[in-house]
Amino acid sequence: MASAAAHPTSLSIAARAATRAAAAAAAAATPLRRGGLAAACQPARSLAFTAADARLAVHVASRCRQASSARGTRAVATMAKKSVGDLTEADLEGKRVFVRADLNVPLDENQNITDDTRIRAAVPTIQYLIGKGAKVILSSHLGRPKGVTPKFSLAPIVPRLSELLGIQVQKADDCIGPEVEKLVSALPNGGVCLLENVRFYKEEEKNDPEFAQKLASLADLYVNDAFGTAHRAHASTEGVTKFLKPSAAGFLLQKELDYLVGAVSSPKRPFAAIVGGSKVSSKIGVIESLLEKCDILLLGGGMIFTFYKAQGLSVGSSLVEEDKLELATSLLAKAKEKGVSLMLPTDVVIADKFAPDANSQIVPASSIPDGWMGLDIGPDSIASFNAALDTTQTIIWNGPMGVFEFDKFAVGTEAVAKKLAELSGKGVTTIIGGGDSVAAVEKVGVADVMSHISTGGGASLELLEGKELPGVVALDEAVPVTV
Ligand SMILES: Nc1ncnc2c1ncn2[C@@H]1O[C@H](COP(=O)(O)OP(=O)(O)OP(=O)(O)O)[C@@H](O)[C@H]1O
C-alpha cells in the first residue's frame, strides 16, 4: 500500500500550468452571457471594457448589496465592508487611490501571459475609479521572489492591462521611493500607474509597518481588490489600511465574498458540495465546515481511498493517508449525525501505474485488486452523482474527481463540469472554489456559464473553511443602512 507521502500523485507544476494555459486561451475571448443577478455579479469577461461596463459594475455592486440585505445573514457575512461603489466622484476626483490587486498571473518562459483571468477580473474596479477622475496607483505581487528578481517583474502585465483599460498604463520601476513619488505626482486624473512587484521588498510579507507607511504615503485612500491574496496579512493587503482612510473593498473582492461566503451560508436548498482533490488532509477544514451547511456531500479524487480503507475495503496501491483513517471514520459519522447525505463513488477507474498510458479498467469500489490504483470515479458513480445533483439548487465544487491531467482519467471530473454547466443553465447556483477544479472547468470550456469561478486558490479554501481573511477584516465597515 502506498503511503501518501511516497505516492506519485502530482504532475509537474509546468504540466499543470500548460493545461491551465490551454484552457485559459479558449476562455479568454468569451463574453459575459448569462442573465440575472448572479451572472451580472461576474467580472466582465469581454476584452473591451467600456464605460457602460463600469456603470454595470456600479449597478451590480449596489444590486448585490440590495440582494444581500434581502438575504439577511448573507448581508452580514458579505457586505459589511465599505465598497468602492460607495465612493462618489466627489470622493475620488483628483484623489490618489492605492489599489491592491492580485495580478499574479502565470507567465511562460518568454514572459508571455498564459492566463489573463486575474487581470480581466481587476478591470471593473480600476475602470470605475478612473471613470470618476481618480489617479490609480496599482499594486500587486507576482510569484514568490526573494529580493529583486527580473523574471518576477510586473512589466509583462502592462500591455494587456493597457489594452483592457483602453489607456496607456504607466509602469514604475519600484514600489516606493522618490522616483515612484515623481511618477505618481505627474499622473493625470484618470491615469493608472502600476508599481513594481511589492514582494521585491521582504518587508511586504513581514507586514512591516514602516514599509506599509511608505506605500500609504503615495496615496489618499485605499481599495483592496486582491481576493487571491486576501488570506495574507501583508503590508499592501493589511498593514497599509492603518495609514489610509477610507479603506474599501473592490468589486471583485465583494463578488468573491458574496458567493463564497454569502451563497454558501444561506444557500437556496437543497445545497450540494462536491469535494475532491488528492488528499483528505488538505480538505479536512473544508469538509468539516461544509458538513455544517450542505444537504448533500459528494466526495471524489484521491481522498476517497482513505475513506474506503477506513471502512475495511481493499484499495490496492491507491493513494491512502494511513494516519487519517480515524478522521475519515469520524467525518462519515459526523455526516450521519448532521443528516447530510454523504456519497462516496460506488465504482472507480483503476490503473496499473500512475501514467497517462496506464492500462485501465472499471471496477466496483469494493474490489480494487492489489497492484492497481484508483485514478478516477467510474460511470455508475457519475450517474448517481448526477442524479443527486439534479435535485439541488446550489452547488459548490472544490477539487477534481480524478487525475484529470491524464485524459484517460479525466472523465469523472469532466462529467461533473458538464453537469454543473447544464444545471447552471437551469438556474442552479454553481460555484467553483478555485484551484484545479477551475482548471478542469476551463479545460471543458464551460467556465463562462458557471455562476461564479473564484480567482483565489488558497483564499477560497480558507473562506470555505470558515476563516476570516486579514485583507478583508482590515477594511472599513460599511455605514449601516436602515431599510
Ligand atoms: N485518485 C487520485 N489519485 C491521485 N491523485 C489524484 C486522484 N484524484 C485527483 N488527484 C489529483 O489531485 C490533484 C488536485 O488536488 P488538490 O487537493 O490540489 O485540489 P485543488 O484544491 O482543486 O487544487 P489546488 O491545490 O490547486 O487549489 C490533481 O493534481 C489530481 O491529479
Ligand SMILES: O=C(O)[C@H](O)COP(=O)(O)O
Ligand atoms: O496565486 C495565489 O494563490 C495568490 O496570488 C497568492 O499567492 P501566494 O500563495 O504566493 O501568497
